[in-house]
Amino acid sequence: MQEPTSQSMPEYKRPSEEELRSRLNEEQYYVMCEDGTEHPYTSEYWENDHEGIYVDAVTGQPLFTSFDKFPSECGWPSFSCPISEDFVVTRRDLSHGMIRTEVRSAAGDFHLGHVFDDGPQERGGLRYCINGASIRFIPEADMEVEGYSYLFPYYKKRKQESMK
Secondary structure (H helix, E strand, O other): OOOOOHHHOOOOOOOOHHHHHHHOOHHHHHHHHOOOOOOOOOOOOOOOOOOEEEEEOOOOOEEEEHHHEEOOOOOOOEEOOOOOHHHEEEEEEOHHHOOEEEEEEOOOOOEEEEEEOOOOHHHOOOEEEEOHHHEEEEEHHHOOOOOOHHHHHHHHHHHHHHOO
16 A cells, blocks of 8 residues: 655644744643653543544644554553654653653654554554644544545545455
């Protein structure tokens, strides 16, 4: 399946620090800009089962589809893969006395969460454990109005594959 690439989409940019402070609530700023973590089971997206896409809460860069979201008992929205590897960046995280792999948005360089290798094997074995404060859900019905119609070919293929 052809993944969207950063060349096939609009340019998403990180805004100034001043704009970040005015646009984000306290929890979003803590999670996204200070590499924080929201409390488990508190995200509005933890149990969201509607069809659509999840985007960076600030830049709007697309990150995950609802078809790659799966139920996990970790307390945060969990996904098996991003829309494209070009849309996320991973790096080693040694904070809190642990060795983990942090996930950041590529365009905004915002902290999203962590990726672990304990996801469903039939979906590739990865679990992208993502803070709901760092993402925004766009229902399928709103994708065109919100400017994401360029994702429809990929999205429709993912939808068909998820029904098999």
